[in-house]
Amino acid sequence: MPRIKDLRAYLDALAELGDVRTVDRLVDPHLEVGAIIRRSYETCAPAPLFTNIKGTAPGYRLLGAPGALSSAPGKPLARIALSLGLSADSTAREIIDALAAARTREQIQPVLVDTAPCKQNILLGDEATLDRFPTPLLHEGDGGAYVNTWGTIVARTPDGSFTNWSIARIMMIDGKHMTGLVLHPQHIAQVWQQWADLGEPMPFALVQGGEPALPFISGMPLPNGVEEGGYLGALLGEPLELVQCETVDLQVPASAEIVIEGHLSVERSGVEGPMGEFSGYQPHETSMQPVYTIEAITHRDDPIWPTVVEGEPVDEFHTATGLTLAAEALTQLRAAGLPITTAWEPFEGASHVLVVSVAADWRTALPGVSTGELTQRVNDVIVALRFENLVPRIFVLDDDVDASNVGELMWALATRVHPTGRRIVRTGVILPLLACYTPEQRHTATGDKVTYDALLPAAGKGREPRSSFRFLFPAEVQQQVLENWPN
Known part of the structure; x- marks a missing residue:
C-alpha cells in the first residue's frame, strides 16, 4: 500500500477507519x-x-495513543500496521x-x-520555549510533565561516524530545560x-510527529553500527527526506511536526522521575540524569504533539518496543541458522516475556538435536544480543501455538x-524498570533470567x-460445520 509519510496523512487514514476522535472541549493538561x-x-x-488544551497556544494540538491497539472492528493492529507501511x-x-x-x-x-x-515557524533564543506547547502531567505522582x-x-x-535515532522519556524542568533517561547500553x-568523555555537551534534536514509523524504529534494538534512518528506508522501500537543523549540525526527518534543538549536559545534574511505566506500575525513585538545554524550536503551523501515557498493557511501549x-x-535467530517461525512479545505481558516459535519440521532441519539442546541454542543467541537485559523470560514453543493469541x-x-524442570537460568544485567525483580536486584541492575523449554515431544x-476444533476433527467435518454453523 502507499506509504504514509507524515502524521497528518496518518490521521486521515485513521479517520477513514473511524479510529480517531477529535476532542474540541477545553481539557486540563493537569x-x-x-x-x-x-482510558x-x-x-x-x-x-x-x-484541539483545545488549557494554557496552550491556539491551534496547537495533542494526539493521544498514536500507536496503540485500534478500535477498528477486526483490525486490532491497524495503527501499528499503517505506521509501518502495511495494510x-x-x-x-x-x-x-x-x-x-x-x-x-x-x-536505503x-x-x-x-x-x-x-x-514554517522558527523560534530562537528566548522565544524557543516549551511554554506555548501542550505539556501535560500524565500520571498522578509523576516527577513533572x-x-x-x-x-x-x-x-x-x-567523530560523525554514527547517527542514532532513539526514543526515551524526557521530563520538562522549565520552558528551556528538560531531563530524561540516558541509560547504558542504549545507543x-x-x-x-x-x-561527555570529551567534556563537551552533546548536540541533540528532538523530533515530535513525522513519519508514523519513526517512533517504532527509534525504539527498535538494532545492533551496534546499524542506523535507524537507513533501516527505515529499507523497510519503507524509499529514502526518508531529512532537513538541516537551525542551530546544531544534525539532520531530522522533514516530515516532523515539531523539532526541538539544543545540547545535552556533560553532568548528570537533573533530578528525573518518577513516571508511570510500561510494567504497569509507577516506581517511586528518581535518578540523576543529564539536562537538555533548548536553543531552538521549529514547527509546522497548528502543530500536533503525539503523546503516550504508559502503564498497564496495552500501550505504545508494548506495541512498539515489544x-x-x-x-x-527473529532476525538474529534466523541468522544463526535456527529453524524459527516467528518471535513475539505478548502485549499483555508488559514486555516481560519473549516467545520464540519453532518450525514444525525442526527435527528434520536439526537431526539428533534434543528439545533441550535447541532451547540452549536459542538462549545462547539471545544472551549475546544488546537487548538481552530487557528479556527476563523466554519461552521456546512449537509453532502450532499462535503466540499473539x-x-x-x-x-x-x-x-x-x-x-520446576526444563529451564536454563542465567544471571546478568537487567533493566531496573522491569517489575518482576526485587528492590535489591533493581538497584544493582542485576538479576536472574530464565529460558523455558516448552517444546512438545516428537510425533509418535x-x-x-490437541483436543480442539481445528486440530482434532477431520477437514471435511470442519468444513461441514463451518458451512452450517459459521459463528
Whole structure:
C-alpha cells in the first residue's frame, strides 16, 4: 500500500477507519489529558486528538495513543500496521515478518532536502520555549510533565561516524530545560558518553510527529553500527527526506511536526522521575540524569504533539518496543541458522516475556538435536544480543501455538511449561524498570533470567494431539460445520 509519510496523512487514514476522535472541549493538561488517553487504551477507543488544551497556544494540538491497539472492528493492529507501511488488516506474524525481512535488505540512506513544513515557524533564543506547547502531567505522582513519550532523539558521535535515532522519556524542568533517561547500553547513552568523555555537551534534536514509523524504529534494538534512518528506508522501500537543523549540525526527518534543538549536559545534574511505566506500575525513585538545554524550536503551523501515557498493557511501549524487539530477535535467530517461525512479545505481558516459535519440521532441519539442546541454542543467541537485559523470560514453543493469541498462549504455557524442570537460568544485567525483580536486584541492575523449554515431544514419541476444533476433527467435518454453523 502507499506509504504514509507524515502524521497528518496518518490521521486521515485513521479517520477513514473511524479510529480517531477529535476532542474540541477545553481539557486540563493537569491529569485530565493523561486520564483520557489511559482510558482510551483500556477500552480500545479511537485515538483522542485534543484541539483545545488549557494554557496552550491556539491551534496547537495533542494526539493521544498514536500507536496503540485500534478500535477498528477486526483490525486490532491497524495503527501499528499503517505506521509501518502495511495494510490495516495485517496480522502479528505479517508485521514481524516485514520488520525482520527489512533487516536483511540493503539499507536505503536518507536524502537531504532544502526545506520542509517544520520550518514554517522558527523560534530562537528566548522565544524557543516549551511554554506555548501542550505539556501535560500524565500520571498522578509523576516527577513533572513528560514532554517526550513518542518523539525521536537525534544524536551523532563526535567523530560523525554514527547517527542514532532513539526514543526515551524526557521530563520538562522549565520552558528551556528538560531531563530524561540516558541509560547504558542504549545507543543514546553510548553517544552521550563519547561527548561527555570529551567534556563537551552533546548536540541533540528532538523530533515530535513525522513519519508514523519513526517512533517504532527509534525504539527498535538494532545492533551496534546499524542506523535507524537507513533501516527505515529499507523497510519503507524509499529514502526518508531529512532537513538541516537551525542551530546544531544534525539532520531530522522533514516530515516532523515539531523539532526541538539544543545540547545535552556533560553532568548528570537533573533530578528525573518518577513516571508511570510500561510494567504497569509507577516506581517511586528518581535518578540523576543529564539536562537538555533548548536553543531552538521549529514547527509546522497548528502543530500536533503525539503523546503516550504508559502503564498497564496495552500501550505504545508494548506495541512498539515489544514488537520491534521480537522482530530483531527473529532476525538474529534466523541468522544463526535456527529453524524459527516467528518471535513475539505478548502485549499483555508488559514486555516481560519473549516467545520464540519453532518450525514444525525442526527435527528434520536439526537431526539428533534434543528439545533441550535447541532451547540452549536459542538462549545462547539471545544472551549475546544488546537487548538481552530487557528479556527476563523466554519461552521456546512449537509453532502450532499462535503466540499473539493470548488465550491460546496462556493455555500452552500452562500445559507445556514444566513446574520446576526444563529451564536454563542465567544471571546478568537487567533493566531496573522491569517489575518482576526485587528492590535489591533493581538497584544493582542485576538479576536472574530464565529460558523455558516448552517444546512438545516428537510425533509418535509421546506427543498428544490437541483436543480442539481445528486440530482434532477431520477437514471435511470442519468444513461441514463451518458451512452450517459459521459463528
